[in-house]
Amino acid sequence: MWHIKYPKIRRLWTEETEWILNWQCIIQEKIDGANASVRLEDWQLCVWSRRQLLCRWDEVYNWFNWLVDYIKNHEWINSLLEKHPTIRLYGERLVQHSVRYSPEHYNHFWMYDILIWWDEEQPEFMNPIDVFDIAFDYNICRPHIYAVIVNPTIESLQEYMNKPNLWDKQEGIVIKNTKFINKFGRPQYAKLVNESFKEQNKIIFWNSNKYDEKENIWALKFMTPWRFIKIVHKIEQDKQEVFNEKNIWEVIWRCQYDVISEEIPWVVKNDIVNYWLLRKHISNIARTMALQYIEQWENAPVFIFNKNRDEEDNIT
Numbered sequence: 483m484w485h486i487k488y489p490k491i492r493r494l495w496t497e498e499t500e501w502i503l504n505w506q507c508i509i510q511e512k513i514d515g516a517n518a519s520v521r522l523e524d525w526q527l528c529v530w531s532r533r534q535l536l537c538r539w540d541e542v543y544n545w546f547n548w549l550v551d552y553i554k555n556h557e558w559i560n561s562l563l564e565k566h567p568t569i570r571l572y573g574e575r576l577v578q579h580s581v582r583y584s585p586e587h588y589n590h591f592w593m594y595d596i597l598i599w600w601d602e603e604q605p606e607f608m609n610p611i612d613v614f615d616i617a618f619d620y621n622i623c624r625p626h627i628y629a630v631i632v633n634p635t636i637e638s639l640q641e642y643m644n645k646p647n648l649w650d651k652q653e654g655i656v657i658k659n660t661k662f663i664n665k666f667g668r669p670q671y672a673k674l675v676n677e678s679f680k681e682q683n684k685i686i687f688w689n690s691n692k693y694d695e696k697e698n699i700w701a702l703k704f705m706t707p708w709r710f711i712k713i714v715h716k717i718e719q720d721k722q723e724v725f726n727e728k729n730i731w732e733v734i735w736r737c738q739y740d741v742i743s744e745e746i747p748w749v750v751k752n753d754i755v756n757y758w759l760l761r762k763h764i765s766n767i768a769r770t771m772a773l774q775y776i777e778q779w780e781n782a783p784v785f786i787f788n789k790n791r792d793e794e795d796n797i798t
Contacts, residue, residue, distance in 0.1 A: 573591050
């Protein structure tokens, strides 16, 4: 069986998620972690990050990642895979990104989906309710399911935007319509991000009035420290090293890709933008963040990184 990356969860109100609310929807808490998957291959345990094979039983390719030992030592996960050797488990490695969780919730695998291989050509994701029940039965961490709603409205979804289960803050919710196929012919889930979460992670960018292009305004809106730090953590996990000046070009490219793939469908619905100018401004902001992050540019514009999660940032 080949590796299948978990499909990207797109924002509500994009082309990929249009009409997703027109059916029964399962509303689940969104966890701010790093994607991972687990499966058996020839009865050998394989652990993956989103893109990278971390281990094939005794062959460990990434000692930097704590998940390998965690999965190997989790009796119930191994028992589930041995009983159902053709399934693939998807979840989050809960590490500190932008949302602060209670300490006991970190360094666990939080399972939110299972891929079933009925045959080589038609793998199928299990119903999220069944996934939650299996996780409960096998003592595997799982995100909270708030409700099952038929044809939910925005008002009904907003009720679940401020009900965190893992700590005092919540990134948002995931909306899972198992019958939904988007206009591009793909199954798709949607996410709704908490406005207070976005506000907390906004950019404070001094002297930005020297740029008057609307592309810069869009870049400032979406290229947040939260997004930057999440990408930095992924690079550190992939490279097995602490982020440094050698990684600046890679973080710039990944920031461009992430913003454009996630946000550009929404932007073009609301405005006409110069694509190349937008990329330029995303690159400039990402470069400034990277230089400031590794403390090599003291005169960089001010961004709020919230590195100390136990203190609130004060700006005067």
